Amino acid sequence: MNRERIEEFLYREADLLDRPDLDSWMNLFAESGTYWMPATEDQKDPINHISHIYDDRVMMEIRRRNFIHPRASSKEWEVRCSHVIGNIRFLPEAEEEVITITSNQHVAVWYRDEQRLYACRVTHRLQIDGEDFKILEKRVDLINSEAPQQSLIIYL
Amino acid sequence: MIRPISVDRFIVETWSFRLKGAPDSMLQRTLLYSRLINSAMGMVGPDDLEVYRRAQEGLASPSNEWVEFHRQYGKDEQRGDRTVGGGTSDLDMRTQYQAWQAYMEGTIFNEVKNA
Numbered sequence: 193m194n195r196e197r198i199e200e201f202l203y204r205e206a207d208l209l210d211r212p213d214l215d216s217w218m219n220l221f222a223e224s225g226t227y228w229m230p231a232t233e234d235q236k237d238p239i240n241h242i243s244h245i246y247d248d249r250v251m252m253e254i255r256r257r258n259f260i261h262p263r264a265s266s267k268e269w270e271v272r273c274s275h276v277i278g279n280i281r282f283l284p285e286a287e288e289e290v291i292t293i294t295s296n297q298h299v300a301v302w303y304r305d306e307q308r309l310y311a312c313r314v315t316h317r318l319q320i321d322g323e324d325f326k327i328l329e330k331r332v333d334l335i336n337s338e339a340p341q342q343s344l345i346i347y348l
Numbered sequence: 349m350i351r352p353i354s355v356d357r358f359i360v361e362t363w364s365f366r367l368k369g370a371p372d373s374m375l376q377r378t379l380l381y382s383r384l385i386n387s388a389m390g391m392v393g394p395d396d397l398e399v400y401r402r403a404q405e406g407l408a409s410p411s412n413e414w415v416e417f418h419r420q421y422g423k424d425e426q427r428g429d430r431t432v433g434g435g436t437s438d439l440d441m442r443t444q445y446q447a448w449q450a451y452m453e454g455t456i457f458n459e460v461k462n463a
Contacts (some may be wrong), residue, residue: 229389240372242364242379246387258391266394340359343394
């Protein structure tokens with residue numbers, strides 16, 4: 193698999209979250225695509241353990257609408273992010289037409305008069321879709337996943 | 349559970365229980381609820397926390413010495429052994445502070461002691 197194309201995809205995804213442009217970002221996901229941020233290290237599954245977030249496309253759509261809702265008090269503040277992606281690695285994949293990549297990501301988030309820094313290991317399971325990709329799963333493991341977190345209104 | 353840290357900081361903790369003998373779907377449903385409602389990335393939590401924070405900032409303002417708990421005051425309904433207020437009533441806050449005052453003034457303590 194062409195490494196450059198995959199890096200390009202990860203950068204494009206990060207760009208959409210940096211702005212943020214959730215409408216376009218959501219469309220990078222397959223219909224069955226999910227976004228998961230576990231609340232413990234090495235969490236086995238998102239169903240039988242608590243997570244910070246585990247969204248399917250339906251939940252992403254609800255969030256996308258809520259993001260610009262005039263009466264959602266937490267959304268009155270602008271949010272802007274800056275993703276830096278590194279340490280990109282390919283994992284062996286049993287299925288055909290599917291690629292699994294891990295990367296380290298540092299995300300600076302500007303929200304509510306404050307700049308924060310999140311550090312995470314991100315796992316993308318991608319479906320090859322012609323020249324492009326669709327996200328089957330995006331898993332974000334924060335290095336401080338067990339710590340109390342402040343409100344986070346944007347996907348990392 | 350809201351765990352106070354200092355005068356202007358607290359941690360919200362969520363506890364989910366797996367009941368003995370209950371189907372897995374019960375645990376899965378309570379976890380789903382916590383993710384959607386209580387989580388720092390929930391659909392409700394961030395809006396609630398924003399309101400708490402605004403209330404805290406309002407309290408830090410010197411413009412009003414009093415915190416008002418008068419919503420639906422005088423409209424409580426007596427139903428046998430209980431008093432019922434409407435959904436937006438401050439009845440529970442008034443009751444809580446009345447109890448606190450009674451504890452602080454020792455009236456409850458004296459009632460128990462003299463009983």
